[in-house]
Amino acid sequence: MSKHLKTSAMVLALAASSTMAYAVESTDPIKLTLHDWSGQLINTKIMGSILQEAGYNVEYVQADYIAQFAGLKSGDLHLAMEIWETTGREALDDATGSGNVVNVGETGLQAIEEWWYPMYMKERCPGLPNWEALRDCAEEFSTAETAPNGRYVGGPVTWGGFDDERVEALDMGFEVVHAGTDAALFAELESAYQRQDPIVLWVYVPHWATAKYEGEFVEFPAYSPECYSDPSVGVNPDMAYDCGKPRGPIWKAAWAGMQEKWPGAYDIVADYKLSNEEMSAMVGTADLDGVEIDTVVADWMTANKDRWSAWIAE
Template sequence: MRFNVLAATALVGATMAGAAFAEVESQEPIKLTLHDWSGQLLTTTIMGKVLSEAGYNVEYVQADYIAQFAGLKSGDLHVAMEIWETTGREAMDEAVATGNVVNMGETGMTAIEEWWYPAYMEETCPGLPDWKALNDCAREFSTPETAPMGRYLGGPVTWGGFDEERVEALEMDFEVVHAGTDAALFAELESAYQRKAPIVLWIYAPHWAPAKYEGSFVEFPPYTAECYDDPAWGSNPDMAYDCGKPTGPIWKVAWSGVAEKWPGAAKAVEAFDINNEDMGAMVADVDLNGKSVDEVADAWLAGNKDVWSAWIAD
């Protein structure tokens, strides 16, 4: 995990303003972080619009998913709306342990992020979804660039996830190749699926892909905390990460000073709650139906005013 590099900090002003529900405590900007996948952009935009409606001054800051914790600990960044149990828990726990970052609770969404393959690959590779069968079929997943090794298409490198460590610990005949962006990851899946071409890649939920495409997650040895922390655990006595990824909540975190400077905003962030079904539908509207993040967020806000109004009520 890397904590020392903060990505670009381009600021984008909030687009929604309205009558405040209560007098705000400070007009200093609350800086919400933006990352590089549609669901997180939606979550953050919805939260930002709600805070703007309450009268707060909101700024959006483009930041690296893991490296953002440096800014959250220093107070240069204020709120991060999606920390996935699957890939961000270690970074979150380290930051919270400093006392400078606070866990603001669950978003209401449950995360899974794991290797995934299309159903048609089961004819080529009998024994799937077991990871050992996948490894036996590594050559069937190779590309000219990786042959004779299989290719695993991972998410952008900034997402973390320990895929290289897992491949090494489980002695898999695969090379990890990272997609440059979230959009590139799913564009490659679409292309492979239409051609019934070999592919195994990072898929996550909540997202539209597991519903649109028939396939399965690879079944690795079940995750335990010891798998990540204790090399002696698991099949490889010399290396950690010889298991699958964890599953669990998607969390919200904030700089510890938020509750003191903007107590009303802190309560709103804590109250934020959206389920997997709603988020999956919104991501599909952006990624598949060509709508903008603002357009989709505004539609959700219009249809759920009773929900979000309660987040900022006195």
Template structure:
């Protein structure tokens, strides 16, 4: 067969395969899944996307800002966001679902923690930890300082796009700490790795599920427990003039979608609702990518290969 003939045959085979796959789906239009800037979310989203592809759906991955994506989900320009964390995304999610244009598709199976974290070796210099009030002590704050922030302590927050109200929290609780935001997820944990190896001072945003809490010995700061009133009512809490004088909420990581997904792609809607992984699974996959150097696509493919009995139930 000539080169042109072979190419034509391959094209026909591909078209027939696609036609066969699409015969069982409701629309050939691409379902747009959002990608963000941390490894776990990329894994979660690509697992879901690749499973939907196996059901015959046309999938498009779209880079989007974590909070700003809700504008696109409301209009239907974006379709599915696989990780909305109770810790940082609840307000934006509730506002979006209240419009009726965005639907909460339930829990992913993962439970979220995002909070100020420090290595255990720092307790020698700030023995009152993990109680947050220890951070108000000038000597403790100075123990966490850098040349740029001294005598104030330095708190390394996540990228600004993650939200989380860390700047507001430090101000509301009158902590002598300067909040500095890492530019990327990778930069955040590179600083942790460097500081930990040198036993240098560091206080930073650490989240779970992630490999860091398993690899490094440390603790999350225990702030006053989150309540909705803390975020909405300045009179609540220790500072009667400020909101956010408490810790971050903890709880599920949610899946959300444009409300039109249910009507346009009902099979995909059911599959996304069924998606479920746990913290241990996700932590292990993130470790493979971030620490062991495996390609993210290969880690996703390994999970797909090892869990066919599980994900096939999502799409059947």
């Protein structure tokens, strides 16, 4: 056997022994939560696939975005791959404050979740993206069901976001209509865009929508934690949530016992990073091109083997 082949064999043997070392910590399944939007499903299944490559037993559990924290606190669930600074930070801080959940760090994804309108609506409401202009021309966004109030299409109720509270606090003159699913939300956008119908809705990044459709996010008063917690802070001295949504990282959260029970897996989770660009592209492949989530994940695993292999080896 040549020196090169011997070296390659040794590297493979070391990699295998490393994988086995991870695997023997516990054969109990690591339970990862699944939600109801494509990016989260992709993110979670990539992480699950990497853990499986490292020898771990993985189980996926469908869970509500906010209610999942009860399972993470109790140890019935072990890992949540997408806690958005925009909508989940309060729940995350509450959970980590209990001592039963840990923040495993950033995913590398940077989140925006806010009211968004297609650019053709700016012609009908020239003061946009200013929120006061939106309030003053709310009727331009009305439908037969909501007139004279405007219609705002929010995300599924389980996503949180305080849109109903924001409308009341800022006296927006809008009726909040929550989409039942992520798919329904963007079907509303597609339908309105094709007909140039009035619409303002919840759009988030990373996602393909801001690349496919020309539009802008509404500019609300700047977010602060106090705006959410103290009614005296903000433009309305009597009500909280009189500001925009926070922006920032998308976090990974884990049951506090994960690091002790599966230390190798915990380290892999901590090292794991994706970018907004690659996530938006994958979501577009799934949602626009109709490629199955599992196929999107498998393609990423094949294209990024060196990358995730390094996370396993560390």
